[in-house]
Amino acid sequence: MSAFVVTGTDTGIGKTVFAAALTGALQAHYWKPVQAGLDDGADRDTVAALTGVDPARILPEAYRLTTPCSPHRAAELDGVTIDIARLALPAQRPLVIEGAGGALVPVTRTVVYADVFAEWGLPAIIVARTALGTINHSLLTIEALRARGVAIHGVAFVGPANEDSEATICAMGKVARLGRLPMLDRLDAQTLAAAFMAGFRLADFR
Numbered sequence: 001m002s003a004f005v006v007t008g009t010d011t012g013i014g015k016t017v018f019a020a021a022l023t024g025a026l027q028a029h030y031w032k033p034v035q036a037g038l039d040d041g042a043d044r045d046t047v048a049a050l051t052g053v054d055p056a057r058i059l060p061e062a063y064r065l066t067t068p069c070s071p072h073r074a075a076e077l078d079g080v081t082i083d084i085a086r087l088a089l090p091a092q093r094p095l096v097i098e099g100a101g102g103a104l105v106p107v108t109r110t111v112v113y114a115d116v117f118a119e120w121g122l123p124a125i126i127v128a129r130t131a132l133g134t135i136n137h138s139l140l141t142i143e144a145l146r147a148r149g150v151a152i153h154g155v156a157f158v159g160p161a162n163e164d165s166e167a168t169i170c171a172m173g174k175v176a177r178l179g180r181l182p183m184l185d186r187l188d189a190q191t192l193a194a195a196f197m198a199g200f201r202l203a204d205f206r
Contacts, residue, residue, distance in 0.1 A: 037068025
C-alpha cells in the first residue's frame with residue numbers, strides 16, 4: 001500500500017507513536033490534517049523526533065488550532081472555519097496520515113473523521129490499547145468505519161500483551177492483527193524502530 005490512515009479507538013492511546021513508527025519503517029511522508037492543541041508541541045514534531053526522516057517528509061497541517069479538544073470545537077474557539085476541501089490528499093507517497101482521537105471525532109459540526117477517510121478511499125489502521133475496555137472500543141470503531149465503507153487494513157495494539165483481548169477483537173471484528181508496540185521505558189527513534197521491527201512484519205504494510 002502506498003498510503004494509510006492511522007486512526008484510534010480513543011485519544012491518548014499511542015496513535016502518534018505508532019504513526020511515527022510506521023512512518024520511520026516505511027521512510028514515508030507523514031501528515032496530520034488538523035492539529036488541535038499546541039501547548040505541548042504538535043504531533044508532527046513528535047513524529048519528526050521519533051523517526052529521523054528527512055524534515056521535508058513531515059508535511060504541514062491544513063489547520064493548526066490552539067485548544068486541545070475536538071477539531072470542530074477547537075476551530076470555533078480560534079474563530080476558524082474548517083473547509084473540508086482543504087483536506088484533500090497530498091500527492092506524496094508513501095504516506096502515513098494521522099487522524100485525531102477516534103474515528104467519529106467531529107472535524108466540523110456535520111463531518112466526522114470517518115467521513116473524510118471514506119472520501120479519501122484509503123485503508124485504515126486502527127490503533128487500540130490493550131487495557132480494560134479495548135474490546136468494546138475497538139469493535140465500535142470497526143463498525144463505524146465499515147458503515148462508511150472504509151477498508152480496514154488491520155489493528156495495531158499498544159501496551160502490555162493481552163492475548164485474549166487482542167485475539168477476540170480480531171476474530172469478532174474479522175480484521176487482521178498487525179502486531180503490538182509495548183510500552184517503552186525509553187522512547188526515542190532507536191528504541192521505537194527496534195520495537196516496531198520486533199512487533200510487526202514490514203511486509204504487512206507493503
